[in-house]
Amino acid sequence: MTATRPDAAEGTFDLMDERLLRDPFTGYSRIREQTPITRVTIPGIAPPWVVTRHEDVRAVLADPRFVTNPANVPGGAGVNLAEMVLRSRGVAEEHIRYLLANILEFDGADHHRLRRLVSRAFTARRVELLRPRIEQIAEDLLDRLPGAVRDDAVDLLRHFAYPLPVVVICELVGIPAQDRPGWQRASAALVEPSGAGMAEALRELVESTERVIAARRAEPADDLVSALIRAQDEDGDRLSDTELIAMVLTLLIAGHETTAHLIGNGTAALLTHPDQLARLRDEPELMPGAVPELLRWCGPATATRMRYATEDLRVGDVPIRRGEAVMPILVAANFDPRAFDDPDRLDLGRDRDGHRERHVAFAHGLHYCLGAPLARLEGEVAFGALLRRFPDLTLAVAPDELDRELVPGAWRLRALPVRLGGQRIG
Numbered sequence: 001m002t003a004t005r006p007d008a009a010e011g012t013f014d015l016m017d018e019r020l021l022r023d024p025f026t027g028y029s030r031i032r033e034q035t036p037i038t039r040v041t042i043p044g045i046a047p048p049w050v051v052t053r054h055e056d057v058r059a060v061l062a063d064p065r066f067v068t069n070p071a072n073v074p075g076g077a078g079v080n081l082a083e084m085v086l087r088s089r090g091v092a093e094e095h096i097r098y099l100l101a102n103i104l105e106f107d108g109a110d111h112h113r114l115r116r117l118v119s120r121a122f123t124a125r126r127v128e129l130l131r132p133r134i135e136q137i138a139e140d141l142l143d144r145l146p147g148a149v150r151d152d153a154v155d156l157l158r159h160f161a162y163p164l165p166v167v168v169i170c171e172l173v174g175i176p177a178q179d180r181p182g183w184q185r186a187s188a189a190l191v192e193p194s195g196a197g198m199a200e201a202l203r204e205l206v207e208s209t210e211r212v213i214a215a216r217r218a219e220p221a222d223d224l225v226s227a228l229i230r231a232q233d234e235d236g237d238r239l240s241d242t243e244l245i246a247m248v249l250t251l252l253i254a255g256h257e258t259t260a261h262l263i264g265n266g267t268a269a270l271l272t273h274p275d276q277l278a279r280l281r282d283e284p285e286l287m288p289g290a291v292p293e294l295l296r297w298c299g300p301a302t303a304t305r306m307r308y309a310t311e312d313l314r315v316g317d318v319p320i321r322r323g324e325a326v327m328p329i330l331v332a333a334n335f336d337p338r339a340f341d342d343p344d345r346l347d348l349g350r351d352r353d354g355h356r357e358r359h360v361a362f363a364h365g366l367h368y369c370l371g372a373p374l375a376r377l378e379g380e381v382a383f384g385a386l387l388r389r390f391p392d393l394t395l396a397v398a399p400d401e402l403d404r405e406l407v408p409g410a411w412r413l414r415a416l417p418v419r420l421g422g423q424r425i426g
Contacts, residue, residue, distance in 0.1 A: 012039040012047055021406040024302045025344075028052055028332035037318040040327065045079050048306060048325035049318070052332035054339035054360070056316055060328050062365035066307035067107040073308050073323050081306060081325075089195040095202045101246040104305065104367065111366060114247065117231050117239060119370060121172065121224055127373040130168070134378060137167050138385040145390075146420060153396035157416040160386070161263035162256070165378055169255030172374075173248060174216060174223030179208055187253050193407040209248045224251065251371075259375045261300035261412045263382045266291070268416060269298045269346060270383070272399045276348050281387055283349075290348040291379040292357055297346045299361035302331040303409040331411070333360050392421025 013020070013031065020027040031038065032052035039047040051057055060066055067073060070080050082105075086096045103114045120126065141160050148159045162184065170180045182204065189201035212225055220226040225248060232239040239247070270277045280286055306325040313320050320326060335343040339358060340350075351357070362369035369375070386393065395402075396417035403414040 012041050014041045015408045018406065021408065022404075024331050024411060025335060028302070028329050029335050032329075032332040032336060037316055042081075044084060045081060046325070048327050049315070049320060050303075050327045050329050051315055052329045052336075053316075054333040054336035054358075057328040057330065057333035057360055058364050060307055060315060060326055061304070061360070061363055061367070063313075064108075064366070065310050065313055066326065067310055068305050068307060068367060069105050069107055070306075070308045070323075070325075072107050073310050075323065085195075086198075090199040091202055092199060095199070095206055097242055098206055098246045098249055099202070101240075101242045102250040103247065103370075104250065107366075113238060114243065115370065117228060118224060118247065118251065121227070122370050122373055124373040127377050130172070130374070131377060131381065133171070134164075134168055134381045135385065138164055138381050139389075142385060142389045149420065153417045153419055155415045156267060156386075156418045157260065157264045157413055161267070161382070161416065162260045164263065164382055165256035165259035165375075168374070168378060169252055172224060173251050173255070174221055174225040175208075175212060175252065176215075179212070183208065183252060184256075187257065190253065191257060193405050205249055205253075206245060209245050212248070213244065224248075255371055255374070258300050258369075259371075259378050261410075262291075262295065262375060262379050264413045264416045265298040265300060265411060266294040266379065266383060267386065267418075268395070268399070268402060268413065269294060270387075271393065271395050271418070273346050276346055277387070280348055280383075281391070284384065286348050286352060287380050287384055288376075289351040290383070291376050292359060292361075293346065293348050293350050294379070294383075295361035296334045296340070296350075296359035298411065299330065299334065299359070300410060300412055301361065302411050303327055303329050304363050305367075328360075328363075330360050330363070390420045390422075392419075394419050394421065 017027075031050075036053045037049060037051050037056065040050045041047055051060055070076065080100070083096065083100060086099060091099075103111060106114055138160075141163055145154060145156075145159055148154045166180060166184050170177075170183065175183060186201040186204045186208075189197040190205065192198070213229065216223070216225045216229055220229070228239060228244055228247060232241075232244055270280065280290055304327070306327050309320045309322055309324050309326065311322050315326065333339070337343055362372040362375075396419050402416070405412045405414055
């Protein structure tokens with residue numbers, strides 16, 4: 001983490017500055033200390049505000065006067081950035097509506113209505129019941145990992161970090177096993193930074209979702225799709241047909257993409273911090289607190305969705321006008337020394353039991369990540385099983401040779417080549 005802060009001419013900076021994309025930790029930390037609330041340049045829209053201090057980020061995320069959908073601002077708030085991006089990438093109008101009808105686009109009562117339909121499946125107690133199955137999936141994937149070795153190395157992201165949460169969320173939602181490889185390919189294309197293939201990927205995902213819903217209407221099962229269909233049949237006002245498809249798409253895409261990169265980023269962090277890796281192996285009871293620390297230190301989201309002010313207000317000492325957009329910078333908040341002692345240091349014992357979550361990797365407030373308990377559990381199982389089975393695991397390339405996607409708002413690897421070393425059985 002050695003990049004310098006991008007130039008902030010006239011109080012703004014360029015979100016696409018390559019130095020910021022390569023090292024958002026240092027870049028946003030310097031912005032936080034020099035101009036904690038400032039403007040950012042994004043092509044095609046009025047420059048939004050960014051907030052970077054931990055206290056301000058949490059305040060914006062918890063304040064009901066901010067909404068995620070600009071249409072919910074009295075009098076309107078201009079361009080919907082998500083809609084603009086989808087249209088620029090050639091996504092058909094009939095498919096755009098599904099991404100704009102997802103739970104993340106709703107505020108207030110509508111958000112509560114949709115969240116209640118699925119929240120029971122993601123409570124900490126219910127998620128814990130999934131542990132044995134997740135452990136089995138992890139062990140099965142690790143059994144196959146040596147067979148994927150090529151030239152003494154294997155891509156851990158492709159062969160472990162991605163398929164683990166894909167299988168888990170597909171089983172939970174109700175996607176048949178034969179459809180899962182297609183789901184993984186299409187959802188990966190959907191978040192590809194270049195946008196190439198997005199329109200076709202979304203078409204495939206919508207059509208696959210429609211087939212799954214039709215199959216579950218004909219033959220219900222013990223899964224989330226069947227539960228959503230029952231809720232719709234009991235009261236059609238609770239969930240429209242468009243919202244049903246949008247909910248399934250959101251659960252499946254959000255339910256694996258973030259977790260896959262938590263596992264990838266976290267493994268890379270452990271392998272480049274041998275003292276913390278040894279500590280975790282010696283004290284496996286640290287794992288419930290280690291995962292939140294990895295989320296804080298190298299979480300896959302560096303920023304969250306825009307929030308729009310529904311009235312004139314202030315964030316800190318800065319006036320924000322009605323309709324103006326504010327982007328909370330999660331990585332800056334997670335490295336704020338006002339909230340964390342020595343924040344640049346990876347310390348797996350920072351929160352030993354994981355019960356005092358102060359990081360904002362899962363956001364905060366009304367839109368706090370619905371799947372956070374599942375992601376934490378998958379991280380615990382993945383790291384625990386991987387380190388136990390492959391005690392000599394090492395990176396196959398130098399840390400500065402790891403290939404990352406340079407995309408605003410995200411910290412993601414394209415691949416994670418590792419050498420397995422000896423394997424421990426049982």
